Amino acid sequence: MAFERREPGPHDIVMTITHCGICHSDLHAIDDDLGNSCFPVVPGHEIVGVVTAIGDEVDRFQVGDKAAIGCYIDSCRSCGPCLSDRQQMCIAMIPSFNGTEKDGDHRTWGGFSTNYVADQDYVLKIPQTMDSAQAAPILCAGITVWSPLQKWRVGPGSKVGIVGLGGLGHMAVKLAVALGADVTVFTTSEAKVVDAMRLGAHNAILSNDGVAMAVAAGTLDFILDTVSAQHDIDGYIEALRPEGTLCLLGIGPGGLQIANLSVVFGQKCIAGSLIGGLDQTQAVIDFCAAHDVMPEIELVPLAQINQALDRLRRNDVKYRFVVEMTTGN
Ligand SMILES: [Zn+2]
Numbered sequence: 474m475a476f477e478r479r480e481p482g483p484h485d486i487v488m489t490i491t492h493c494g495i496c497h498s499d500l501h502a503i504d505d506d507l508g509n510s511c512f513p514v515v516p517g518h519e520i521v522g523v524v525t526a527i528g529d530e531v532d533r534f535q536v537g538d539k540a541a542i543g544c545y546i547d548s549c550r551s552c553g554p555c556l557s558d559r560q561q562m563c564i565a566m567i568p569s570f571n572g573t574e575k576d577g578d579h580r581t582w583g584g585f586s587t588n589y590v591a592d593q594d595y596v597l598k599i600p601q602t603m604d605s606a607q608a609a610p611i612l613c614a615g616i617t618v619w620s621p622l623q624k625w626r627v628g629p630g631s632k633v634g635i636v637g638l639g640g641l642g643h644m645a646v647k648l649a650v651a652l653g654a655d656v657t658v659f660t661t662s663e664a665k666v667v668d669a670m671r672l673g674a675h676n677a678i679l680s681n682d683g684v685a686m687a688v689a690a691g692t693l694d695f696i697l698d699t700v701s702a703q704h705d706i707d708g709y710i711e712a713l714r715p716e717g718t719l720c721l722l723g724i725g726p727g728g729l730q731i732a733n734l735s736v737v738f739g740q741k742c743i744a745g746s747l748i749g750g751l752d753q754t755q756a757v758i759d760f761c762a763a764h765d766v767m768p769e770i771e772l773v774p775l776a777q778i779n780q781a782l783d784r785l786r787r788n789d790v791k792y793r794f795v796v797e798m799t800t801g802n
């Protein structure tokens with residue numbers, strides 16, 4: 474499919490896209506699960522590439538730099554969220570795909586494409602030594618789990634639960650472990666119990682194992698629920714200590730039932746979190762580089778993207794597909 478991006482302006486960079494991760498929200502957009510897809514849609518919001526041109530006033534990037542674009546490419550820049558590094562909450566936030574540019578004339582097209590034009594202020598820096606393919610999932614999966622881990626001050630001594638071991642969950646395990654937390658993974662898959670331990674978790678529980686769930690009850694300070702599909706969260710609410718927090722990240726269709734008695738009597742919190750701000754996204758990229766926390770990826774050529782999407786629909790990926798858009802790195 475051919476489309477045109479807007480003409481680069483003085484603050485813009487042009488980047489050739491080398492890699493783009495496949496996120497569950499790309500599937501939601503393709504399947505119009507949220508009812509807001511404006512077809513045709515070019516998804517892809519874990520975008521990594523190389524800067525090939527810069528506008529006259531660009532001072533953060535040079536031609537040849539590695540660069541990345543996440544879930545949004547602009548916002549109003551003056552509201553409370555924008556001024557406190559929560560651009561994702563700005564009502565004028567412009568998504569990197571399935572949106573409309575500030576000029577009102579051009580749609581935004583995602584990363585499963587050859588190049589991107591964006592204002593330098595909304596472009597992330599990728600360390601030149603970082604593998605571009607592995608960097609891609611940090612742009613959505615990484616920041617989505619990093620932001621709540623920071624907000625709820627997860628660190629040494631924290632007892633953290635991670636529900637679901639997929640693209641988000643496996644990054645949550647690695648990041649929480651790197652932050653010094655004691656990490657328990659909840660999964661429905663016996664194979665993933667083994668994998669969770671390999672990824673660094675201190676404990677892994679089959680969520681349909683009633684005995685193990687009873688042992689875990691009341692033990693965790695904070696639980697990050699990364700599951701996108703409808704599922705039963707009562708057991709995770711039970712696993713929280715009094716006044717603990719369960720943070721939801723999934724945006725799948727349908728709803729979740731909440732065990733209100735356990736929430737009320739335990740004074741527990743049910744929270745949500747959505748990606749993260751620009752500075753926070755740069756922070757997680759830099760943290761991953763400094764601590765060698767890298768996503769586990771399956772690299773697929775562009776010609777196989779549809780097979781990869783089908784496999785993701787079946788949760789058949791360890792743990793993130795990254796599409797190789799060019800032969801560069
Ligand atoms: Zn995403």
Ligand SMILES: [Zn+2]
Pocket residue numbers: 548549550551552553554555563564565566
């Ligand atoms: Zn704003």
